[in-house]
Amino acid sequence: MRSRPTNGPTQPNSTRRALITYLPLGVVAGIFGSILTGAFRFLRPVVAAESDNWIDVLPLTELSGASPITASITTENTAGWSVTTEQHRVYVLPGTNNQVLSAVCPHEGCEVSWESQVNKFSCPCHESFFAADGSKISGPARRGLDPLPTRVQDGKLQVQYRSFENNSRERITRT
Numbered sequence: 001m002r003s004r005p006t007n008g009p010t011q012p013n014s015t016r017r018a019l020i021t022y023l024p025l026g027v028v029a030g031i032f033g034s035i036l037t038g039a040f041r042f043l044r045p046v047v048a049a050e051s052d053n054w055i056d057v058l059p060l061t062e063l064s065g066a067s068p069i070t071a072s073i074t075t076e077n078t079a080g081w082s083v084t085t086e087q088h089r090v091y092v093l094p095g096t097n098n099q100v101l102s103a104v105c106p107h108e109g110c111e112v113s114w115e116s117q118v119n120k121f122s123c124p125c126h127e128s129f130f131a132a133d134g135s136k137i138s139g140p141a142r143r144g145l146d147p148l149p150t151r152v153q154d155g156k157l158q159v160q161y162r163s164f165e166n167n168s169r170e171r172i173t174r175t
């Protein structure tokens with residue numbers, strides 16, 4: 001009786017079985033990894049990019065006089081397909097080349113208001129007071145009100161909204 005010729009060394013059965021078992025698992029894991037990475041990139045909040053947006057404040061024709069003018073602006077935060085909006089109060093200073101100040105108190109984040117009778121901003125939470133140009137007068141706040149970047153486009157004053165760290169002497173932009 002003649003034996004059949006063999007084509008080289010044969011693989012042990014256990015190695016072949018392991019390869020058949022783990023190869024598809026590796027492929028599936030790779031596919032899921034790619035999908036999860038893509039989903040994370042797509043869904044994470046895009047905060048930094050939003051803070052670079054220019055937002056209309058008021059037409060230049062409405063900006064006159066010596067007193068700060070209050071305005072409400074809306075920012076958008078995008079997380080994947082979800083867009084949320086937030087309202088923020090700002091003050092325009094027509095007497096200071098239309099500088100715009102955030103109304104967020106730099107002490108602990110309450111909203112300041114303009115008191116025209118006494119010609120200063122006041123914070124209702126812990127009684128910080130600020131001059132008409134935003135500089136600190138008194139109270140626990142450690143710096144003046146925060147100015148925001150501005151530009152004029154198509155006859156409108158625009159602003160880039162920022163928020164800053166509370167209760168610090170330096171002005172540190174939050175990211």
Ligand code: FES
Nearest residue numbers: 105107108123126
């Ligand atoms: S939050 Fe304005 S003084 Fe404290």
